[in-house]
Amino acid sequence: MSTRQQRIARPLVALFTVLSLLAWTASSGQARPVTDARKTLTTSGVKGGLVVHVGCGDGRLTAALRANDGYLVQGLAQNAGDVRKARKHVNSRGLYGPVSVDRWSGDRLPYAENIVNLLVVDGGVDIARDEMMRVLAPHGVACVRDGDRWAKTTKPWP
16 A cells, blocks of 8 residues: 555544544443533533432433533432432443442431532422522532523532
């Protein structure tokens, strides 16, 4: 193969590899949760700490919210079926430990005051604003899904 052919072939091989990876990711059902997690983390500005995903459903977004070792993520679900599905997904990704899932019901989140860095509220779960502010650390962020949009609220410094 000539030098000119090599210069043409290398970018084509790289492009094919990227497109194949994107197609595999989309076909495996991972694309949307990963994209949603990236958007949520970018929008929130949170760079690590405790992330809580309320209404975690099947756990795909919950797992994707662990962007790196600086994040500790907990998913909360209101029914046992979602807890089982979410735990199964988190386990399949090898993330159980730094990412966990538990059942939650009631009006009060199971956290001390001022401890959560990012609170993601999803799946039609309704949590009182006062309760969200109670668990958020100063400068912590709550991202609440409203249909296809996310509403962001930042807890002020006291």
